[in-house]
Amino acid sequence: MLNKDRVMLMTRMASYEAGEGKKHMDVVRFFKGDYIAVGIIKAIICATISFGLILGLYVYYNFDAFMSNMYDMDILAFVREVLIKYAWFTGIYVLITYIVCTIRYNISRRKLKRYFKNLKVLKQMYDKQ
Amino acid sequence: MTQLLEIRDNIKVFFSKYDVFIIPVFKFLLALIMLIMINSKLGYMGRLNNAGIVLIVSLACSFLPTGAILLFGSLFSMGHIFALSPEVAIVVAVVYMLIYLLYLRFTPSESLCIVVTPMLFVFHVPYVIPVVMGLVGGPASALSVICGVIVYFTLHVVTQNAANVSGELSDILGQIKLIIDSLLGNKQMLVLVAAFAITTIAVYIIRRLPVEHCWTIAMISGAILNMLIVLIGSLVTKAGISFIGILFGSILAFLVGKVIEFFRFCVDYTRTERVQFEDDEYYYYVKAVPKMNVAAPDKKVKNINRSRKTYRPEPEKTPEEELEEYYEDEDMTIADDGSEE
Numbered sequence: 001m002l003n004k005d006r007v008m009l010m011t012r013m014a015s016y017e018a019g020e021g022k023k024h025m026d027v028v029r030f031f032k033g034d035y036i037a038v039g040i041i042k043a044i045i046c047a048t049i050s051f052g053l054i055l056g057l058y059v060y061y062n063f064d065a066f067m068s069n070m071y072d073m074d075i076l077a078f079v080r081e082v083l084i085k086y087a088w089f090t091g092i093y094v095l096i097t098y099i100v101c102t103i104r105y106n107i108s109r110r111k112l113k114r115y116f117k118n119l120k121v122l123k124q125m126y127d128k129q
Numbered sequence: 130m131t132q133l134l135e136i137r138d139n140i141k142v143f144f145s146k147y148d149v150f151i152i153p154v155f156k157f158l159l160a161l162i163m164l165i166m167i168n169s170k171l172g173y174m175g176r177l178n179n180a181g182i183v184l185i186v187s188l189a190c191s192f193l194p195t196g197a198i199l200l201f202g203s204l205f206s207m208g209h210i211f212a213l214s215p216e217v218a219i220v221v222a223v224v225y226m227l228i229y230l231l232y233l234r235f236t237p238s239e240s241l242c243i244v245v246t247p248m249l250f251v252f253h254v255p256y257v258i259p260v261v262m263g264l265v266g267g268p269a270s271a272l273s274v275i276c277g278v279i280v281y282f283t284l285h286v287v288t289q290n291a292a293n294v295s296g297e298l299s300d301i302l303g304q305i306k307l308i309i310d311s312l313l314g315n316k317q318m319l320v321l322v323a324a325f326a327i328t329t330i331a332v333y334i335i336r337r338l339p340v341e342h343c344w345t346i347a348m349i350s351g352a353i354l355n356m357l358i359v360l361i362g363s364l365v366t367k368a369g370i371s372f373i374g375i376l377f378g379s380i381l382a383f384l385v386g387k388v389i390e391f392f393r394f395c396v397d398y399t400r401t402e403r404v405q406f407e408d409d410e411y412y413y414y415v416k417a418v419p420k421m422n423v424a425a426p427d428k429k430v431k432n433i434n435r436s437r438k439t440y441r442p443e444p445e446k447t448p449e450e451e452l453e454e455y456y457e458d459e460d461m462t463i464a465d466d467g468s469e470e
Contacts, residue, residue: 046230053223061309063302093231100235 006125013118021115024108032109036101043097047090055082134421137392153191160190160198163244164205166251170288171209173295199233199240210287214294216301217287220308224283228276239273242266246277247284255281256359256378259325260351260386263332264344265393271329275322282318286311317370320362328355339416341398348386352379395421 027035059066066073144151164183172178186205190198203225211218233240242262249255258277262270287294290311294304312318332351336343356379363370396418404415 042234046234050227050230053226057220057223057309060302060305 003125003129006122009118009122009125013115013122016111016115020111024112024115027105027108028112032102032105035105036098039097039101040094043094044090047093048086050093051086051089130421133391134395137395141392156193156195156198157187157191159244160201161187163198163202163248166248167202167205167209170251171206171213171284173209173291174212177205177208194237196237196240199244202244206284213287213291214304216304217294217308220305221283221287224279228279232272232276236269236273239266239270242270242273243277243280246274247281250278250281250285253374254378254381255321255325256352256355256375257382257385259328259355260332260348260382261389263329263347263351264336264386264389266329266333268330268333270333271326274325274329278318278322278325282315283312286315316366316368317363320359320366320368320370324355324358324362327358341401341418344386344390344394348383348390351386352382355379355382 030038161183164186168178168183176182186201190201207218207222207225210221228243233243242258246255246258249258255278259271259274262274266273286308290307293307328351331354332347335347335350338346340346356375359370359375360372362368398418400419402417402419404413404417406413406415
């Protein structure tokens with residue numbers, strides 16, 4: 001005979017498994033440190049590309065000024081300034097990524113724990129029958 | 130109210146039953162409207178103005194993930210701007226790439242907001258989006274709204290300066306400077322970015338408060354806050370934003386918010402229950418607010434013209450026949466000597 005509670009639990013679990021659960025499983029298959037490290041590496045790459053794009057646009061925008069001051073400007077000071085800005089930009093972005101990845105991992109783990117708990121409940125229901 | 134609740138439940142049932150068809154149709158329509166808008170507003174590349182291409186791309190969007198709508202939208206707009214001026218297209222490409230690299234790769238599901246926000250600007254009702262995103266999204270949705278505003282103003286600046294940037298190739302730097310200056314110096318954009326971001330976060334925070342009618346309070350205060358920030362910002366920066374537009378937009382935002390509330394958070398505060406209990410470690414003060422629900426009317430279909438079968442009682446079985454039937458059910462046979470096998 002159909003067990004209403006069991007069917008409800010199974011439906012809820014199946015819906016989780018097909019939707020959010022997939023994402024959470026992808027996250028939790030890593031160790032927390034590994035997941036955050038991968039996130040940070042990706043963040044550094046993205047921040048570097050973004051900074052490069054912004055810098056390129058800035059140089060393109062001020063091309064006339066660069067060309068006219070090319071021989072007068074202190075290139076080392078300019079490079080140092082650019083590197084400091086790059087470090088700030090990347091640092092802040094990496095920090096945000098670290099926070100996002102940590103929160104995301106914790107949420108995924110908590111929800112998957114609940115899912116596995118429900119699996120146990122479901123098994124108990126079957127054993128009872 | 131009961132009728133409305135019935136209609137709501139019927140709509141919900143209908144959507145859950147036919148979501149396999151409804152979602153692709155919705156995606157198709159969204160992509161179609163977006164591409165038609167891009168073609169009508171930009172429309173510099175003749176090849177992309179083809180109705181066949183628009184239809185094919187919209188059809189493709191209907192079965193691809195939601196992010197594909199944003200991808201095709203950005204490709205179409207880039208194509209048009211490239212036909213206008215390749216240098217300006219580089220600027221627009223950089224804006225798109227920055228949005229993707231810095232924000233969208235974290236939350237691809239928010240791409241829908243970035244698609245819808247510029248569309249609402251074209252319909253002159255952008256004030257709806259911060260209230261709606263505050264109600265249905267999270268605090269991070271403020272970033273999606275900001276990205277949507279930036280995308281709209283980037284395209285808007287290009288269309289406004291189309292006559293200036295499509296000139297001679299000799300003034301490439303001038304074209305880029307013009308676009309970047311127009312974009313960064315756009316006071317209207319800055320005011321709207323600030324107003325929308327603050328409104329989205331405020332609406333989100335208020336709707337999460339544990340007070341009665343929090344959704345209604347959130348949308349009213351959000352609409353008023355948005356109106357105030359835009360008005361003050363417009364006065365201070367002389368951005369020239371229309372007051373009537375803000376007023377109508379805010380009223381519309383409230384109405385749309387009410388519709389969303391009806392579908393997502395319809396509760397009956399008059400039947401609120403407060404219970405108090407305790408265990409070894411805590412006291413619990415629980416407030417339970419029941420959802421407004423109506424039982425779907427139980428419809429029974431009765432066929433009147435159907436031919437009725439006359440009831441004929443089965444003939445009574447003899448004990449031998451009953452025993453034989455029993456053995457057949459139990460999958461046993463009776464041996465000739467009467468023993469069971």
